[in-house]
Amino acid sequence: MSPVIDLEAERQEILRQYRRLLRTAKPYLHGNDAKLIKKAFNQSLEAHKDMRRKSGEPYILHPLAVAQIAVEEIGLGTTSIVAALLHDVVEDTPTEISDVERDFGPKVARIVDGLTKISGVFEQGTSEQAENFRKMLLTLSDDVRVSLIKLADRLHNMRTLDSMPRHKQLKIASETIYLYAPLAHRLGLYAIKTELEDLHLKYTDTEIYNELKGKVKQSQSARNRFIKEFVQPIDEELKAQGFSYEIKGRPKSIYSILKKMRKQNVTFEEVYDLFAIRIILDVPHEQEKAACWQVYSIVTDFYQPNPDRLRDWVSTPKANGYESLHTTVMSHAGQWVEVQIRTRRMDEIAEKGYAAHWKYKDSGTPQPESTLEAWVNRVREMLETNNSSALEFMDEFRQNLFVKEVYTFTPKGKLVILPDKATALDFAFDIHSHIGLHCLGAKVNQKLEPFSYRLRNGDQVEILTSHKQRPTADWLNMVITSKAKTRIKDFLRDDKRAKADDGKFIYEKRLELIGVENTSENFQRLLAYFNVPTAQEFYYRLAVGQLDGREIREPLFRPVTQAVPASQPRKFDDEIQKIRGVHPNMLVVGERTDKFNHSLARCCNPIPGDDVFGFETETGLIIHRTSCHRAVDLMSNYGNRIVRAKWTDQLELAFLAGVRLKGSDRVGLVNDVTRIISTALKVNMRSIIIDADDGFFEGKILVFVNDTDHLNKLIQRLSKVNGVLQVERFDS
Numbered sequence: 048m049s050p051v052i053d054l055e056a057e058r059q060e061i062l063r064q065y066r067r068l069l070r071t072a073k074p075y076l077h078g079n080d081a082k083l084i085k086k087a088f089n090q091s092l093e094a095h096k097d098m099r100r101k102s103g104e105p106y107i108l109h110p111l112a113v114a115q116i117a118v119e120e121i122g123l124g125t126t127s128i129v130a131a132l133l134h135d136v137v138e139d140t141p142t143e144i145s146d147v148e149r150d151f152g153p154k155v156a157r158i159v160d161g162l163t164k165i166s167g168v169f170e171q172g173t174s175e176q177a178e179n180f181r182k183m184l185l186t187l188s189d190d191v192r193v194s195l196i197k198l199a200d201r202l203h204n205m206r207t208l209d210s211m212p213r214h215k216q217l218k219i220a221s222e223t224i225y226l227y228a229p230l231a232h233r234l235g236l237y238a239i240k241t242e243l244e245d246l247h248l249k250y251t252d253t254e255i256y257n258e259l260k261g262k263v264k265q266s267q268s269a270r271n272r273f274i275k276e277f278v279q280p281i282d283e284e285l286k287a288q289g290f291s292y293e294i295k296g297r298p299k300s301i302y303s304i305l306k307k308m309r310k311q312n313v314t315f316e317e318v319y320d321l322f323a324i325r326i327i328l329d330v331p332h333e334q335e336k337a338a339c340w341q342v343y344s345i346v347t348d349f350y351q352p353n354p355d356r357l358r359d360w361v362s363t364p365k366a367n368g369y370e371s372l373h374t375t376v377m378s379h380a381g382q383w384v385e386v387q388i389r390t391r392r393m394d395e396i397a398e399k400g401y402a403a404h405w406k407y408k409d410s411g412t413p414q415p416e417s418t419l420e421a422w423v424n425r426v427r428e429m430l431e432t433n434n435s436s437a438l439e440f441m442d443e444f445r446q447n448l449f450v451k452e453v454y455t456f457t458p459k460g461k462l463v464i465l466p467d468k469a470t471a472l473d474f475a476f477d478i479h480s481h482i483g484l485h486c487l488g489a490k491v492n493q494k495l496e497p498f499s500y501r502l503r504n505g506d507q508v509e510i511l512t513s514h515k516q517r518p519t520a521d522w523l524n525m526v527i528t529s530k531a532k533t534r535i536k537d538f539l540r541d542d543k544r545a546k547a548d549d550g551k552f553i554y555e556k557r558l559e560l561i562g563v564e565n566t567s568e569n570f571q572r573l574l575a576y577f578n579v580p581t582a583q584e585f586y587y588r589l590a591v592g593q594l595d596g597r598e599i600r601e602p603l604f605r606p607v608t609q610a611v612p613a614s615q616p617r618k619f620d621d622e623i624q625k626i627r628g629v630h631p632n633m634l635v636v637g638e639r640t641d642k643f644n645h646s647l648a649r650c651c652n653p654i655p656g657d658d659v660f661g662f663e664t665e666t667g668l669i670i671h672r673t674s675c676h677r678a679v680d681l682m683s684n685y686g687n688r689i690v691r692a693k694w695t696d697q698l699e700l701a702f703l704a705g706v707r708l709k710g711s712d713r714v715g716l717v718n719d720v721t722r723i724i725s726t727a728l729k730v731n732m733r734s735i736i737i738d739a740d741d742g743f744f745e746g747k748i749l750v751f752v753n754d755t756d757h758l759n760k761l762i763q764r765l766s767k768v769n770g771v772l773q774v775e776r777f778d779s
């Protein structure tokens with residue numbers, strides 16, 4: 048029996064959310080806007096009226112929430128609110144895109160159409176999913192609002208992921224960290240990016256997430272005390288100088304704390320910058336830069352700055368539009384503290400990203416959005432010129448999302464922003480493909496350099512060209528921008544095609560000379576003989592002399608008497624046998640009851656009790672931990688090959704797991720450790736390595752355990768051994 052639904056209460060809730068949306072949007076509404084939003088709401092309500100979300104709530108609450116995020120957290124206007132309200136009607140209801148166009152005009156229809164094409168995307172196979180992502184980017188270069196609403200949609204889905212089945216949670220969370228968080232970052236939506244990352248962690252590594260969240264909360268009051276004390280002298284001085292401002296202590300996100308812990312291999316307690324101090328100034332636009340540096344001067348009057356940690360994104364904003372002045376100073380308690388200085392406008396841009404730019408554009412103040420626009424243009428260019436497969440493209444695009452930038456200049460002082468690690472050759476292609484294709488070398492800061500020279504911040508670059516210069520295949524190893532790569536590949540392909548034409552001519556002449564008929568059978572025989580995969584390749588080699596035309600002789604064309612035995616088809620059964628079907632009863636996999644041939648992934652070494660998923664391969668199912676470093680990649684790229692897996696209740700079986708110990712060395716320590724392992728807990732050890740140095744030791748022990756409980760018990764016991772400071776599990 049289905050539970051009783053209080054329809055009246057639901058109706059009230061829907062209205063409440065709708066009114067909230069109107070209230071939030073109100074300051075930005077003009078003329079007919081409110082009417083338009085009401086119309087969109089009513090149509091969406093009607094279209095979705097019989098639908099419910101997985102959580103059981105009325106479907107309309109989802110588009111309402113997406114619209115709310117669009118206006119409140121991204122700062123979008125009426126067109127986007129209307130599009131957000133309608134974003135699922137074409138996909139999920141009988142409404143057609145032409146209906147939307149008739150009722151709301153072409154602008155809204157185009158956005159809804161863009162959103163429709165890209166939803167449901169990740170249900171299918173790998174390349175299809177990449178292809179769909181490419182479509183989304185096409186609309187991004189057409190109208191950035193499509194991507195922004197898509198991000199709002201994703202954010203709401205992530206916030207309500209609880210009601211999804213486990214395997215979908217993993218898939219959606221992985222896609223989020225793979226694509227959407229980087230995209231949010233690239234579009235400058237810092238707050239949304241951070242939340243997406245934290246939610247990803249919450250669903251893929253729940254235990255760690257909860258643990259860190261607890262620790263952040265626990266340390267909060269001590270942190271507040273520290274911040275209050277730290278800020279006090281700055282606060283007084285800012286007041287004395289008549290600034291209008293706000294000071295915030297911003298805690299770092301859980302995800303970024305964990306990232307830091309892993310990268311620097313430190314514990315939570317050892318992460319020193321759990322928060323940053325942010326000073327937000329209310330000053331007119333023309334005084335912004337001076338005011339920021341004035342405040343910098345005040346801060347560093349009280350606290351000594353670390354000269355290596357000054358970041359000036361006020362003079363030169365980041366490519367995603369981010370502006371701020373960062374410094375790290377030494378507090379009186381002997382702790383480094385990051386201080387971020389920015390104006391209200393910069394803060395708004397940093398939190399809400401791109402869309403906020405437009406708001407300021409309306410008010411007539413000049414704004415630095417050129418860098419972001421330049422990026423959108425670059426994406427457009429990539430899409431237009433890229434001939435690689437959708438998958439390759441996505442890889443390249445993702446690389447482009449993350450990278451840091453290097454700031455360089457032309458001889459006339461024009462700023463050229465390139466991805467970090469870009470070379471002089473990338474620079475040449477960025478200026479113009481013609482210059483890139485004929486690049487000989489470069490003068491960097493007046494000094495002659497090869498074009499493989501890796502650019503550094505502040506380099507002034509003059510490209511030297513020659514009309515005789517031609518790209519070769521090894522150029523591909525000297526560039527990192529997709530524009531340069533694409534242009535070089537295009538050139539090589541065209542070049543190869545042209546040469547192949549020459550080769551074909553040579554071939555035909557040769558056949559005439561040796562009196563052999565030009566049939567396809569003869570040609571195939573020749574390809575096989577020289578072991579060349581394609582006709583084009585054959586002609587090409589002939590043209591450039593890699594293959595000597597004189598080797599094409601008449602006897603080669605005589606019928607072969609002895610047939611080459613066809614290669615044996617691979618015996619999959621044998622292959623399957625080779626994969627360890629560790630313990631056939633160990634896993635319940637998906638909903639299937641048939642015994643699945645599975646093995647445990649080497650990269651993350653799962654043991655019973657770990658949160659796991661299965662990955663289908665030709666030879667069987669590989670079980671990975673959901674926290675495996677490869678999980679995100681697998682789940683987001685090969686979502687359709689992910690199978691739900693969980694452990695069944697265990698027989699007493701042993702799994703190999705690694706434990707790492709650190710501490711101060713003392714006589715008898717190894718003895719104590721091994722005694723606990725083998726005697727007290729009756730755990731079998733496979734190997735133990737202990738390195739001691741300067742009174743410290745680090746040990747790695749491989750043990751056989753039954754499950755995570757067993758392992759945790761062991762870790763607990765070991766951490767109580769006198770002298771042991773840290774015990775943790777490690778993989779592979």
Ligand code: MN
Binds near residue numbers: 135200
């Ligand atoms: Mn949706």
